[in-house]
Amino acid sequence: MGLRENLAQLPRHFADSFFRSAAFTGARRQAALVANTWFLHIHPARMHPYSLRVTFTFGLGVFAFWLFVILSATGILLMFYYIPTTDAAYATMQDLIFVVPFGRLIRNAHRWTAEGMVVVVALHLARVFFTGGYKPPREFNWLVGVGLLLLTLALSFTGYLLPWDQLAYWAITVGTSIAAYFPLFGDLLRALLLGGETVTEQTLIRFYVLHVVLLPFLLALLIGYHFWRIRKDGGLARPRALPTTENVLSYPRVLQIELAILLALLIVFLPLAYRFDAPLGAPADATHPPNPAKAPWYFVGVQELVSYSAVWGGVVAPVLLFIALLFLPYLDRDPRGVGAWFAPERKGMVAAGSVILLALVAVTIIGALLRGPNWAFYWPWEGWPGPK
Amino acid sequence: MKLALTILSIALVAVLLAIAWSEENPEWANYQRVYFDLAQRRAQSSTQADWYRTQRVEIRQISVAPLKRVDRCTTCHLAVADPNFADAPEPLRLHSALLQSHPPERFGCTVCHRGEGRAVTTLTAHGEVPGSSVRMLRGEYVQAACYLCHAEKTLPPAATSEIVAGEIAINQLRCLRCHQIDGMGESEGPDLSAIGSRRDALELDAHLLNPPAMNSGSTMPIFPITRAQAQAITVYLLTQQGDAPPANDVRYRSANFRFSIFDFRLSDRKSKFENRKSDGVLAPIVFFRYDGQQLFWAAGCGVCHRIGNEGGAVGPALTRIGRVRERDWLRRYLSDPSAVRPDGRMPQLYLNDREIDALVEFLLTLR
Structure with missing residues (x-):
């Protein structure tokens, strides 16, 4: 074993030392490759083919994960330039757009993937609901998933303020006012978020720390837990009648699919980010509120409900929906219809879920697109005076 | 699957190269x-x-x-x-x-x-x-910017021509019959003291030429003004920045200047205001001759209404109004147009009793 031979064998030895599967051959080697590598062991060595059917999951969980990875990468790049002070924040946005090489692209990609992640996470939740994926033994992972949805919304909301433009300033003003409708602790919650009575530099630094440190850390932690629980709960939900003997090896098929999803996401989002600029309004100005002032689009549904009734729309409806999401897997434990879309055995649940989902989409569309100055209703073809 | 991954990878590299190439040519x-x-x-x-x-292409x-x-x-x-x-x-x-x-x-x-x-x-x-x-302030509109740092008297006439023309037009059109600027005028329409900080030249121009088109629901009448007049008024309004401090510390325009631009025919409110401003010092008493015919043109009626061949075409012609309307109706209408005709476009002019009497007597002579 001379130096020359060691040099010649270096690539193979390196691969063996990394993948730790040289002792095996064939299918066992493929399984060991996944199980003995830290980066891959979050996958099971073998998976049920039913879990890989595109029309069953649409890959939404993997989409959401990759979006988080893209957001982390672009977010760190943005952090090299962004200065979270009221004097500099808006100016650094302009510098990113006009001077920093690829700064505009990175900012746009961060913004559009963030909006995309809210949508994909919500769709993922709808997928799990409509296929009955929350039923025992997966009740607790459903709760983790609800936590991930809330963290996604919180990340998007805290990021919304950072450009410090008129859109940001007034959306956060409206959004935190909705929080203040909660009984007992509403005002406290708003004061904690804002660091005062109104949106100020205190708010900016709070939202910044939440957005770049605390919330991403919690989200990454919960994502890891969410994935681990999928394995411990026996993989994705599937109909009981299916035999368990036809499992396929994860390596290389599943890893290839996941990689393909990442590549597809980048191919879609990068040109999108190049072509369409993320919105940036005039600099934040506390003395000139726009009319209408709207919350970020995913909270505009609540704002629309608040316009009907502060208590019923701002407190009762969101709290009821939240409680329903939390208790759903512990109250609906009927094992029939698990692992199939819109199973006929679950007619009632599917109908109730569809009504709530459609209602949420409807109030969001009304609030986001059809409400003009003073929250008056306008049809799309009417338009309203002043900016949208 | 490997083929698909290869195609996707090549596509991604192509996308990145295309983006890098177009970023290189701003x-x-x-x-x-x-x-x-x-x-x-x-x-x-x-x-x-x-x-x-030897110069480099750079920002x-x-x-x-x-x-x-x-x-x-x-x-x-x-x-x-x-x-x-x-x-x-x-x-x-x-x-x-x-x-x-x-x-x-x-x-x-x-x-x-x-x-x-x-x-x-x-x-x-x-x-x-x-x-x-x-x-951006283009062409003559840039005069509005000179004014934010320099006192009017220190500027050459060429730098204030539009602003002076705007002041004259605002007087002729009686804008302060409805609007307020720095405490002067009426509160029927919005206060314009800080309008220059909220609206840009394009919005102001468009609004002046056709208020309802710019802002549906606006009760401001369409005044038959020329584009040149609109431009001048816009430049003047752009100088109205409210209490916002000037952009730098160069001497700001003198405070009395603005009050001297409004001529004495406007109303007796002005002399009250000047009395208050002068703080105990005896201010000049303003005499107003209540001549209905002069008031008709001075108060701005003629901007919308026509007598014979003179006046505007926004409201109905008043050439023979004395045959159509009676004294009481005219008096009620002039004191509050919307109370008599809720759907009418005539703005409330806040005339005092003596002004209404003078106007009504003049209108009744039109037969």
């Missing part, structure tokens, strides 16, 4: 190349030509710390101080001689011209994208 780089090329040919000496040849900026401004306008407008480009078209044109008294390194560009100093794409830099709060 609009401003083309202007710079054209400028250096032209400048070498126009150079007066070989040293000059060498200097142009240029003027940083003015005391004004908290970073102006990158000279990234495209490279020739602002180049006498060889006196006759060139924009963006490569020599700036007027005003640059000598306003050196860019001390003032930057946006302090006078507005616009988005940090931007390097045309529309955004000029503040001409939707939602911008810094639309």
